[in-house]
Amino acid sequence: MLMWATVVAFLLSLMAVGPLxxxxxxxxxxxxxxxxxxxxxxxxxxxxxxxxxxxxSKPAA
Incomplete structure (x- = not known):
């Protein structure tokens, strides 16, 4: 839920900074x-x- 709210906030803020x-x-x-x-x-x-x-901590083989 928090991740989707963050995605929505990011996209809306990009709209305000970009095309609008x-x-x-x-x-x-x-x-x-x-x-x-x-x-x-x-x-x-x-x-x-x-x-x-x-x-x-485990090295790759």
């Missing part, structure tokens, strides 16, 4: 840039935590 930049107020652009960065960071953290459970 001309009609968006400056405070919304600043907030959208901040939301884009935070949601991208959250997505990377979520993907890292749910990633593969490989054990790095």
């Amino acid at each position: 930049r001309e009609i968006a107020p400056s405070w919304l652009q600043t907030g959208a840039e901040l939301v884009a960065v935070i949601s991208l960071f959250a997505l990377v953290c979520l993907m890292e935590s749910s990633g593969s459970n490989t054990d790095c």
